Amino acid sequence: MTAPTTIPWLTVLLVLPLAGAALCLALCRFTRVCRWLAVVVAGAELLLAIWLFATLGGGAGGEWLLYEDASWIGRFGIRYTLGLDGISLLLVLLTAFVQFLGIVVSLERRDHIPAFMAMLLLLESAIIGVFLALDLFLFYLFWEAMLIPMFFMIIIWGRYERRFYAAVKFFLFTLGGSLFLLLGIIGLHLLHAEQSGTVTFSLAALQQVQIPPALAPWLFAAFFIGFAVKVPIVPLHTWLPDAHTEAPTAGSLDLAGLLLKTGMYGLLRITFPLFPEETQAILPPLAIFGLVAIFYAAWIAYAQQDIKRLVAYSSVSHVGFMVLGFAAWNTTAMEGSILQMFNHGISTGALFIMIGMINHRAGTRQMDELGGLWGKTPILSAFFLFFALSSLGLPGLNNFVGEILILIGTFQRWPILAAIAALGVVYAATYMLRLVHGTLWGPEMSAEPWPDMTWREGVVLVPLALLVLWLGLYPATFLEPLREPVQLVLEHRLPLPPLPGGTP
Amino acid sequence: MSWHDLVALTPILILALGSAAILLISAWHHGSRLPQLLGVFLALAAAAAAALLTPPVEQIAGLFSAGLYARFFTVLWSLVAALTLLLSGRYIAEQRFAAGEYTCLVLFSAAGMSLLSAASSFVGLFLGLESFTLVLYILIAFDKQNPAGAEAGLKYLVPGAVATGFLALGIALLYTAAGTFHIPAVMLAIGSGGDMQALGVLGMVMLLVAVSFKVSLAPFHFWTPDVYQGAPAPISGLLSTGSKGAVYAALLTLLAGTQLTGGSLAGIFWGLAALSMVVGTLTALRQSNIKRMLAYSSVVHMGYVLLALLAGSTDGRSAAVFYLVVYTAATLGAFAVITSFASNGHEPQETEDFRGVGFRDPFRCAALAIFLISLAGIPPAAGFVGKFGVFYAAIRADLLALAVIGILSSLVSLFYYLRFVVAMYTTAQRSALVHFGTLAENTVLIICVVATLVLGVFPGRLLDLIARILP
Numbered sequence: 006m007t008a009p010t011t012i013p014w015l016t017v018l019l020v021l022p023l024a025g026a027a028l029c030l031a032l033c034r035f036t037r038v039c040r041w042l043a044v045v046v047a048g049a050e051l052l053l054a055i056w057l058f059a060t061l062g063g064g065a066g067g068e069w070l071l072y073e074d075a076s077w078i079g080r081f082g083i084r085y086t087l088g089l090d091g092i093s094l095l096l097v098l099l100t101a102f103v104q105f106l107g108i109v110v111s112l113e114r115r116d117h118i119p120a121f122m123a124m125l126l127l128l129e130s131a132i133i134g135v136f137l138a139l140d141l142f143l144f145y146l147f148w149e150a151m152l153i154p155m156f157f158m159i160i161i162w163g164r165y166e167r168r169f170y171a172a173v174k175f176f177l178f179t180l181g182g183s184l185f186l187l188l189g190i191i192g193l194h195l196l197h198a199e200q201s202g203t204v205t206f207s208l209a210a211l212q213q214v215q216i217p218p219a220l221a222p223w224l225f226a227a228f229f230i231g232f233a234v235k236v237p238i239v240p241l242h243t244w245l246p247d248a249h250t251e252a253p254t255a256g257s258l259d260l261a262g263l264l265l266k267t268g269m270y271g272l273l274r275i276t277f278p279l280f281p282e283e284t285q286a287i288l289p290p291l292a293i294f295g296l297v298a299i300f301y302a303a304w305i306a307y308a309q310q311d312i313k314r315l316v317a318y319s320s321v322s323h324v325g326f327m328v329l330g331f332a333a334w335n336t337t338a339m340e341g342s343i344l345q346m347f348n349h350g351i352s353t354g355a356l357f358i359m360i361g362m363i364n365h366r367a368g369t370r371q372m373d374e375l376g377g378l379w380g381k382t383p384i385l386s387a388f389f390l391f392f393a394l395s396s397l398g399l400p401g402l403n404n405f406v407g408e409i410l411i412l413i414g415t416f417q418r419w420p421i422l423a424a425i426a427a428l429g430v431v432y433a434a435t436y437m438l439r440l441v442h443g444t445l446w447g448p449e450m451s452a453e454p455w456p457d458m459t460w461r462e463g464v465v466l467v468p469l470a471l472l473v474l475w476l477g478l479y480p481a482t483f484l485e486p487l488r489e490p491v492q493l494v495l496e497h498r499l500p501l502p503p504l505p506g507g508t509p
Numbered sequence: 510m511s512w513h514d515l516v517a518l519t520p521i522l523i524l525a526l527g528s529a530a531i532l533l534i535s536a537w538h539h540g541s542r543l544p545q546l547l548g549v550f551l552a553l554a555a556a557a558a559a560a561l562l563t564p565p566v567e568q569i570a571g572l573f574s575a576g577l578y579a580r581f582f583t584v585l586w587s588l589v590a591a592l593t594l595l596l597s598g599r600y601i602a603e604q605r606f607a608a609g610e611y612t613c614l615v616l617f618s619a620a621g622m623s624l625l626s627a628a629s630s631f632v633g634l635f636l637g638l639e640s641f642t643l644v645l646y647i648l649i650a651f652d653k654q655n656p657a658g659a660e661a662g663l664k665y666l667v668p669g670a671v672a673t674g675f676l677a678l679g680i681a682l683l684y685t686a687a688g689t690f691h692i693p694a695v696m697l698a699i700g701s702g703g704d705m706q707a708l709g710v711l712g713m714v715m716l717l718v719a720v721s722f723k724v725s726l727a728p729f730h731f732w733t734p735d736v737y738q739g740a741p742a743p744i745s746g747l748l749s750t751g752s753k754g755a756v757y758a759a760l761l762t763l764l765a766g767t768q769l770t771g772g773s774l775a776g777i778f779w780g781l782a783a784l785s786m787v788v789g790t791l792t793a794l795r796q797s798n799i800k801r802m803l804a805y806s807s808v809v810h811m812g813y814v815l816l817a818l819l820a821g822s823t824d825g826r827s828a829a830v831f832y833l834v835v836y837t838a839a840t841l842g843a844f845a846v847i848t849s850f851a852s853n854g855h856e857p858q859e860t861e862d863f864r865g866v867g868f869r870d871p872f873r874c875a876a877l878a879i880f881l882i883s884l885a886g887i888p889p890a891a892g893f894v895g896k897f898g899v900f901y902a903a904i905r906a907d908l909l910a911l912a913v914i915g916i917l918s919s920l921v922s923l924f925y926y927l928r929f930v931v932a933m934y935t936t937a938q939r940s941a942l943v944h945f946g947t948l949a950e951n952t953v954l955i956i957c958v959v960a961t962l963v964l965g966v967f968p969g970r971l972l973d974l975i976a977r978i979l980p
Contacts (some may be wrong), residue, residue: 033871063530076971078894080827081901120871151889156927161867161934176923180887184916187897191904197861205810376693 189227235268338414535609661739
């Protein structure tokens with residue numbers, strides 16, 4: 006355990022965006038100040054995340070890399086426990102990065118900027134909270150708190166009249182799942198209280214509970230469905246395309262890049278360690294669900310006219326790969342899945358950002374109205390092609406690495422499923438190429454010239470492209486911190502808290 | 510009644526005598542804001558007296574308790590009265606209400622609620638309940654220009670009178686069964702069996718009917734929406750928080766020593782709680798008027814509190830009290846926003862009236878959104894911790910079915926709460942009918958918002974306090 010200093014960095018990670026959001030709301034009369042305040046806060050958060058990633062990269066001998074613990078609501082035994090391991094480290098880095106891009110992309114918005122920035126920062130704080138919380142009550146608090154900024158982003162800054170439908174559907178779906186998660190949390194807590202006589206919501210303590218066999222499937226279902234809605238595992242995915250279509254660019258970026266990851270993280274961090282036997286039992290059906298998602302979503306993506314909806318469905322398809330990787334339950338596939346969570350945030354996020362840029366110029370996202378972008382804006386189009394290729398899994402780019410790891414891992418367990426899933430990559434190529442074909446090539450949609458990439462767009466796109474290359478060519482940087490935590494996940498264990506006295 | 514009793518009664522005396530004094534003063538200061546400001550001051554003084562003054566006796570004349578629990582609620586209802594008065598300044602001026610009478614009645618109702626929450630004898634319970642109910646009959650119909658107000662007054666009066674009948678008969682039966690008015694002694698007598706037990710249980714059922722009328726549990730809730738809609742908005746706020754909370758506070762004292770689950774009354778409690786949650790939710794779904802929506806949703810909330818009481822034990826009882834506090838902050842706040850939007854006699858109530866207001870009035874709409882989110886039970890607002898406590902206690906008491914009904918109803922509740930939040934942020938058209946609000950109104954809103962958020966993030970202190978004061 007090597008804590009960099011005695012400063013509680015995890016709390017800083019949480020509070021920094023929160024403070025930024027509060028300042029933005031307080032200074033809501035000064036739009037310019039708020040814009041740059043948000044950029045500075047998100048930038049500082051990103052630097053902090055990068056610094057933590059750089060210093061904490063290695064293993065920690067089965068312990069949390071960083072750990073904080075304090076009493077919070079004594080009566081229910083609720084504690085403020087935060088912990089960071091390799092998986093959460095990677096996801097915190099992704100969150101800080103994506104959210105920084107989201108804020109930079111939104112700088113040119115004109116409508117209610119301070120509130121918008123405040124919502125983005127609140128969301129950042131809540132998502133980082135989800136990735137760090139180790140007390141189930143605290144986790145649930147952050148989990149639900151994510152919904153509110155997202156809901157407002159869709160209803161206030163969404164595009165069409167359907168945004169209310171989309172926002173309410175999003176809210177009801179995810180809350181419906183998570184209320185049963187709450188029921189499960191309380192149930193587990195009470196079992197623990199019965200068995201040991203102490204009240205606690207600590208994940209590590211609840212792992213020790215002996216669950217009566219009659220109750221186990223129900224508790225597992227509560228813990229599984231709550232997260233499965235957010236992932237989303239296929240029959241529960243219908244909120245996602247609607248929410249994406251109506252959300253503003255930064256909102257889609259957060260939905261695809263981050264919110265989906267919270268569902269998978271919940272499975273990895275909470276459901277799998279708590280229910281070893283049930284998890285093992287559900288792996289084969291989970292693999293089938295993953296496989297169905299890959300093809301079904303790809304098929305629907307292919308049929309879309311709205312390019313944003315197309316990318317939204319492609320997200321569901323990519324998620325299918327990650328679910329398949331979880332189900333294979335070996336080191337290679339699991340590492341691939343977690344890396345893919347990161348990759349997907351980068352590539353799909355980049356595509357959503359670019360769709361926002363195209364939409365800003367063209368005023369439409371319908372494929373039959375678009376076309377011929379290559380002739381108008383060659384640099385922007387090159388980037389679009391690049392990210393589309395990364396998304397369809399071109400070797401040398403990021404998604405390829407994740408998908409190949411998942412496929413290799415799955416092949417070790419279920420060769421036939423892996424072979425079928427590999428065909429899914431072909432499907433990805435068909436809808437992605439259709440997207441590229443419909444927007445970049447073909448006759449130009451209008452004669453008037455468009456501005457090519459602006460410097461602000463460059464600031465967003467160049468780092469994304471570099472990251473795509475980095476992940477594609479030298480993924481070891483990002484796989485290294487995963488090695489030890491993935492091993493623990495596979496053994497249904499959690500990293501240990503540092504010995505008492507060692508806590509900062 | 511001895512000197513010690515009077516000292517112990519100080520906060521209530523401040524409210525009641527102050528109320529009479531204001532009535533006199535207003536005869537000379539007609540149309541000035543003095544009575545109202547004085548009323549706010551007196552209510553705060555009563556809250557301070559209840560909080561700081563240690564009473565020399567435990568029981569006041571054998572009718573009321575002077576314990577920590579009673580003092581806690583005296584503080585709460587005095588603060589509610591202070592906030593209501595602070596909120597009503599512009600409203601009553603624009604409606605040309607008689608400020609003196611209005612202030613006097615609000616203070617007196619706070620005295621009644623405090624007495625009811627403190628009742629330790631059935632006589633005290635009856636006195637407290639009737640004293641604030643009578644006041645509310647007047648306050649609800651205070652707006653003489655508004656026919657809906659008169660209708661609301663009548664709709665509250667008739668069920669109120671029926672409830673009083675039930676209450677009186679119930680108390681009479683309980684007295685027959687136990688031979689005393691002292692609440693713990695009566696409950697002990699009924700619990701211990703004997704020849705008169707059936708009579709006692711019948712008395713309890715009648716009492717429960719009266720309680721259900723007052724806190725509007727389904728199926729005794731039918732008066733609620735019309736009264737909320739017709740009454741002046743600040744009075745609807747007082748009605749939905751103080752009058753219901755005080756009745757529950759008394760019911761909690763009543764049930765303090767008894768174990769409900771498995772008892773003869775458990776079935777009735779179960780049915781009332783389940784029905785309230787289901788009926789309230791389904792009816793609230795259809796409302797496009799915010800006051801009616803809040804009325805039906807209050808039926809659901811009262812069902813949650815009953816669920817907590819049914820769960821019993823320290824967990825359930827403290828969850829009930831905590832829920833009441835949280836509900837009070839959010840509901841009072843929501844009605845404060847409606848009051849603050851009202852201009853020249855027009856209260857915006859329909860979803861249409863709220864369209865686009867969010868962009869013109871970011872602060873007050875954000876406040877309303879926070880209150881509604883708290884009522885819906887989404888963290889980090891306090892409503893979440895409140896609901897968490899209720900469901901926690903319910904599951905712990907093996908009331909899984911009710912907990913699931915509660916969780917489902919709270920999921921559906923999102924739909925009707927969010928409808929108004931959504932309306933506020935629709936740009937389609939902008940309501941021009943909304944007043945810009947005053948400093949006093951904004952102060953009330955800030956207090957409610959801070960209470961809602963602070964209790965949501967740091968509920969520990971209040972939970973510990975409640976666990977300590979429970980009877």
